[in-house]
Amino acid sequence: MKYDVELRNVTKKFGMLTAVDNLDLSIKQGEIFCLVGPNAAGKTTTIKLILGILNAEKGDASIRVKGFSIPKEKNKLRRIMGYLPQRKALYDMLTARENIEFFAKAKGLSNSEAKRNTNSMIKSLSLMEHENILAVHLSGGTQQRAALGSAMVNNPQIAFLDEPTVGLDPVLRREFWEYFKEIARSQNTTILVTTHYLNEAEWADRVGVMRDGKIIAIEAPQKLMEQTNQRNMENMFFELIKGETQ
Amino acid sequence: MRLTLLIMRRLFRTLSRDHRTIGLVVVGPPLFMVMFGIAFGGEIEHVPIAIINNDSDAEVVITYGMFTVFNETVSSLGDSITNTLDLNDPRVDVTPLTDYESAKKDVDRKIYTCVLLIPVNFTYNLVSPQGSNISLEIYFDNSNPQVGGVVIQAIQESFQQATGEFRANLGFDITYAYGEDISTLDFFTPGMIVYGVFFFSFMLVIMTLIEERRSGTLSLLLQCPYDKIEIILGYLAAFSIVSTIQTTLIILIAGIVFQVSLGATIANYISLYIAAIIVGWTGLVLAIFLSAFARSEFQAVQFIPITIIPILLLSGIVIPLSQIPEIIRWVSYLFPTTYSVELLRQIAIEGYVLEPFNFGLLFQIGFVMMLVIASRLTLKEN
Numbered sequence: 045m046k047y048d049v050e051l052r053n054v055t056k057k058f059g060m061l062t063a064v065d066n067l068d069l070s071i072k073q074g075e076i077f078c079l080v081g082p083n084a085a086g087k088t089t090t091i092k093l094i095l096g097i098l099n100a101e102k103g104d105a106s107i108r109v110k111g112f113s114i115p116k117e118k119n120k121l122r123r124i125m126g127y128l129p130q131r132k133a134l135y136d137m138l139t140a141r142e143n144i145e146f147f148a149k150a151k152g153l154s155n156s157e158a159k160r161n162t163n164s165m166i167k168s169l170s171l172m173e174h175e176n177i178l179a180v181h182l183s184g185g186t187q188q189r190a191a192l193g194s195a196m197v198n199n200p201q202i203a204f205l206d207e208p209t210v211g212l213d214p215v216l217r218r219e220f221w222e223y224f225k226e227i228a229r230s231q232n233t234t235i236l237v238t239t240h241y242l243n244e245a246e247w248a249d250r251v252g253v254m255r256d257g258k259i260i261a262i263e264a265p266q267k268l269m270e271q272t273n274q275r276n277m278e279n280m281f282f283e284l285i286k287g288e289t290q
Numbered sequence: 291m292r293l294t295l296l297i298m299r300r301l302f303r304t305l306s307r308d309h310r311t312i313g314l315v316v317v318g319p320p321l322f323m324v325m326f327g328i329a330f331g332g333e334i335e336h337v338p339i340a341i342i343n344n345d346s347d348a349e350v351v352i353t354y355g356m357f358t359v360f361n362e363t364v365s366s367l368g369d370s371i372t373n374t375l376d377l378n379d380p381r382v383d384v385t386p387l388t389d390y391e392s393a394k395k396d397v398d399r400k401i402y403t404c405v406l407l408i409p410v411n412f413t414y415n416l417v418s419p420q421g422s423n424i425s426l427e428i429y430f431d432n433s434n435p436q437v438g439g440v441v442i443q444a445i446q447e448s449f450q451q452a453t454g455e456f457r458a459n460l461g462f463d464i465t466y467a468y469g470e471d472i473s474t475l476d477f478f479t480p481g482m483i484v485y486g487v488f489f490f491s492f493m494l495v496i497m498t499l500i501e502e503r504r505s506g507t508l509s510l511l512l513q514c515p516y517d518k519i520e521i522i523l524g525y526l527a528a529f530s531i532v533s534t535i536q537t538t539l540i541i542l543i544a545g546i547v548f549q550v551s552l553g554a555t556i557a558n559y560i561s562l563y564i565a566a567i568i569v570g571w572t573g574l575v576l577a578i579f580l581s582a583f584a585r586s587e588f589q590a591v592q593f594i595p596i597t598i599i600p601i602l603l604l605s606g607i608v609i610p611l612s613q614i615p616e617i618i619r620w621v622s623y624l625f626p627t628t629y630s631v632e633l634l635r636q637i638a639i640e641g642y643v644l645e646p647f648n649f650g651l652l653f654q655i656g657f658v659m660m661l662v663i664a665s666r667l668t669l670k671e672n
Contacts (some may be wrong), residue, residue, distance in 0.1 A: 147514075
C-alpha cells in the first residue's frame, strides 16, 4: 500500500499543553481523509506539522509526505501541494479572479498555465458571476470558494484543507465535498480535510477522530458508525467519547 | 456612569494583560523624555577648527613729540587667542597649522569647520598707533548654521577677551566654503526629507505586512515553492516605487513651493534623488524586519517610540550631532538616517555629487542588506 502521508510518534507541545500527542497517521494516495474533532482537538496543529510550519518535539518522530521527509524537504513538497489555511486568506483589494491567478503564479505556474487553470477553477467552483468583484465585497461563502480556488489552482497532487467549510451553509458545504470527491476521482489527488462539523465527515473515504491531540478512532465512516451502532457521525463521536471516559 | 466605569475597568483589565503595552506605558514616556533631554540638553562642543597664527610679540614704541612714553614688548595676542580657544573653550578643538591654503582644502574636505588666519604683525598693528587696519581671514564651512554660529561666537569672544579696547581697526573677512546664503529652511529641509521618506516608507510597509499576516495571505505565500527572500525582495521592489513617488512629491514641494535650494546642478539633483530613495529602502527593510515581531497594527504603532522618535532626535535632523553627548553619540552612528542626513545636506548645501564609495552610502546599503538577511530569518508564519 502506498501512503502519501505517514506520521510516526509525532508530538507537539505548547508550554504545558500537549496539542498533538504521539500521533501515528497514514493517508493513502488518492484518498479523502477527514480529521474530525471538536475545537482544540489538535487538527490544525497536525496539518501545520505535516507542512513543516511547526516542528515536532525532538525524539523519534517521523513525518513523510509524498516521500519527502518533513520539515527537511518541505520546499519540495510545496511544489506539488495545495493548502487552504483556516482563515479566508484573500487579498481584499483583488478580485476573486485576480486572487486565484496571483496564487497560481506564486505557486510557480507559467502565465498561460495560470490563466488556464484560473479559468477552470472559476468554472469548477461556480465563481463566474463573482470573478470580477473585489474579495472584500464578496459574501463569506463566495470568499471561501475563491480561497479554495487559490489553494487548488495548481492542480496539486496532495491538498491540505483546514476547516474549508467553516461558516458555510449546508448547501455550499455539500458542494465543497462534491468538489473534493471530483478532484480525488479525476486527478487522484490525496486530500486531508479537517472539520469540526462531525456529520460532514461521512463524505470522506476515511475518518480520523481526534480528541485532546490523539486519534481515538480511525476508519471508514460507515464502519465507524456500524462499530458504535450509530446512524450519524455526531452520535458516533459522543459514543466514542463515552467509551473513552468509561 | 455605569457604562463609563465598566469601560474603564475593562480597559485596565485588558491593558494589564498586554505586557508589551504595559512596557510601553511604563518605559515609553521616560525613554522619550530622556532622549529629548539628551538631544536638546547638550551644548555644541569640540567642533574642530584650525588656526594659523603668524603673529609674534611686538615692539611697541609710543612717542610724544621728542619723548618716548612707551617702549615695551607686547606679548603676541595671536598666541593669547589661540590659547584661549585651545585650552579654555570647550566649544572648539583647535589644531594649529602653518599653511593657510592647505588648511582651506581641509575645510573643503570637512576636516575642520573653519580655519582662522591670524596675520603677521597682528599684535603690532592692533596695539601700535602706527599700526594699519587688520582684516582677519576666516575660511568657514557654514553648511550647519547651528554649529557655524557657535564657532563664530567662540572666535569673536576670544578676540574680545584678548584684545580688550584695541579693536577699533579690527575686522573679520569671512569666506564661505559652504552655506553662505543658507536659510533655516535650506538647512532643515534635507533632514526633513530623510525623516519624511523614512517615516512614510516605514509605516506603509509595517501596516501592509501586518495586514497580510493577519489576513492569512502571508501564511499562504510562505507555503509557495520559493525562497522567503523573494517575498522580501518583492515587498522591497514594490514599495521602493511607492517610496520613490513619495520622495518625488516631498522634493518637488520643498523645491517648488518653498523654494528650498536643493542643489546647483542636475548632478546634485540626481544625487539627492538617489540618496533619498536609499533612505526609503532603510525604512522599508526596518519595517519588514520589525513586522515579524508585531501581530497587530496596535503593536506596530508601539514601535514608533523605539524607532521613529530616536531617529528624529538623534540622527542630526533637528539637533546637530556635536550637541549630543559623546557617550550617547555612538547610538546616532548606528542609525542609517544619521548618514542619510549628512549625505543629503552635503548634496543640497555643499553641492556634493554622489560617489559610489561614499561611506554613508555604503553604510546604508550595508544596513539594507543586513536587515534583508535578518528578515529572511525572522519571517515566519508562527
